[in-house]
Amino acid sequence: MPALESQARSCLSGDLVKMLLCLGCRSRLTEREGGYLCPACSRSFPNDRGVARFVEADNYADSFGFQWQRYARTQLDNEICKGSEIDFVRKTGLAAEQLKGKLVLDVGCGMGRFAEVATRWGAQVVGIDLSAAAEVAARNLRNREFVAFQADVFRLPFAPATFDYIYSIGVLHHTPDCERAVKALPQYLKPGGQLAVWLYSGYNKWYRFSDIYRKFTTRLSTRSLHGMLRVAVPVINTVDGAIRVVPLIGRSISGIIRYVLPVNRNPQRSWRVLDTFDWYSPKYQSKHTYEQVFRWFESCGLEDLHVGEIPVSVRGQMPLQ
Numbered sequence: 370m371p372a373l374e375s376q377a378r379s380c381l382s383g384d385l386v387k388m389l390l391c392l393g394c395r396s397r398l399t400e401r402e403g404g405y406l407c408p409a410c411s412r413s414f415p416n417d418r419g420v421a422r423f424v425e426a427d428n429y430a431d432s433f434g435f436q437w438q439r440y441a442r443t444q445l446d447n448e449i450c451k452g453s454e455i456d457f458v459r460k461t462g463l464a465a466e467q468l469k470g471k472l473v474l475d476v477g478c479g480m481g482r483f484a485e486v487a488t489r490w491g492a493q494v495v496g497i498d499l500s501a502a503a504e505v506a507a508r509n510l511r512n513r514e515f516v517a518f519q520a521d522v523f524r525l526p527f528a529p530a531t532f533d534y535i536y537s538i539g540v541l542h543h544t545p546d547c548e549r550a551v552k553a554l555p556q557y558l559k560p561g562g563q564l565a566v567w568l569y570s571g572y573n574k575w576y577r578f579s580d581i582y583r584k585f586t587t588r589l590s591t592r593s594l595h596g597m598l599r600v601a602v603p604v605i606n607t608v609d610g611a612i613r614v615v616p617l618i619g620r621s622i623s624g625i626i627r628y629v630l631p632v633n634r635n636p637q638r639s640w641r642v643l644d645t646f647d648w649y650s651p652k653y654q655s656k657h658t659y660e661q662v663f664r665w666f667e668s669c670g671l672e673d674l675h676v677g678e679i680p681v682s683v684r685g686q687m688p689l690q
Contacts, residue, residue, distance in 0.1 A: 385495075385516060388531045392423060392524050414526070420503045423520040430543070432650040434501035435591040437480040440643045441505045444482040446489075453482040454489075459678040460567035461536050465490035471533035474557060476522055477540025481506030481515070488513040492534075497525065522550050529556050536565040543651045548665055555669040558687045564671060565684040571656035572680060579631045579648060586649040595646055602632045602642050657681050 389398040389405060396409035404415040404422075414423055446453045458464065469491035475484045478496030484506060487494050493514040496506050503517040510517075520526060522537075522544060535558060541550040547568065554564055569576075586594055605626070613623040627634075633644035648654075659676060662683045666674055671685030 388495075388528050389526050390528050392526055397528075398526070418504050419507050421518050423518060423524070423526050424499060428499055428521075429545070429652045430499040432500075432591045432646075432652075433479065433498070433543075435595070436643060436646055436650070437500070437502035437505045439595070440639060441480050442509065443637075443639050443643055444480070445485055445509065446482075454486045457483050457486045457538070460538050460682045461565035462675055462677045462682070462684050463534065463536065463563075463565060468492040468534060472531070474527075474532045474535040474554075476535060476537035476554065477543075478503065478506045478517060479540075481509045481517070483536070483538055484510055484515055485513070487536075488515050495527075495532075497522070522553055525553070525557065527557050530559050530562075531557050533559055533562050534565070535562070538567045539569075541566060542568045542655045542657065543653050545653055547655045547657065548661070551662070551665045552669055555666075555671055555687060560687055561689045563684055563686045564666070565677075565682070566662065567677065567679065567682040568662065569654070569656045570680040571658045571661075575628060576631060576656070578629050583649055583654065587652055591650060594650055595642075598632075598645050598649070599642055602645050603638060605630050605632050606634065606641065659683065 386398060386400055390396065391398055391407035391410060391412055392414075393412050394407065394410045396407050398405040398407055398414070400406075404413055406413050414421055416422070444453055468487050471492050473487050473492045473494045475481075475487065475494055475496040478484050478498050479502045481496060484494045484496045488510060494510075494516075496503065496510075496515060496517040497520040498506065498517070499519070499521055501519065503519045506515070507517040518526070522541070535554050537554070541547050544550040551566060558564060589597070609623050609626050612626065613619050615622070631648075633641045633648070635641045635644060659681055662681060663674060666683060666685040670688060672688060674683060674685045676683055
């Protein structure tokens, strides 16, 4: 079975071989039955469950594979809710007219919530994820101009100067070295291409208690932690809601609860559990400032830097020459 048979056969999939390089010798890959092969060094990259694999199966991002397999469509936009589209705009500063007809890399695509937005706007999107979430994205967007790979941001199988736009939303702070992850990306931009990232903010201190709890939660199995949060998150939200309406003192006590017991407050129960799990489960989680990210962008030669609506979001452009 060809490596991409289970994903949409599109204009994008036909161009993939031109952009893919061997992780070892950096020679161009050829597509073969069951995956990709390097003719130069004979290294192979298998296709498994519809996704080509450029990493080992088990890694530090396993919790994300678990959460996106379980919440495969929770955050996808629909006719009623456009939450992911709103988030995409606020965290990247990119608009539909910029992405239409462009080749875009989604770094840490998860189950494809933001790639769904970009492809809906007319972009051709390549999504990479370190976890098995890439499988979910491939299924969710199988009829779009989209292809997913399981790959590592520190060792991507792409030729330099391939993409018009690269974005990463809420992902790179979950790597062992966020700075190195950000700096790994500009090399894949075409001249004039743009990189947009959104990272957890280092300015607000509301997460202090959650960082204390993470010393315990990151040691739990993903299933145990998820089971615990499925009970705890609704209870905390219910108690907080009841206390918040108490005259005079309700809002003050509620503020203390929200500071000491930080959980997601989305109106949808499944979304609340998902986002709370996303906060407490990852092995790595760092916070950053605009000053840091500006230095990283500038050191890579990116210019015309902009900040987004939600900290910390930064977008920059590769020089035309």
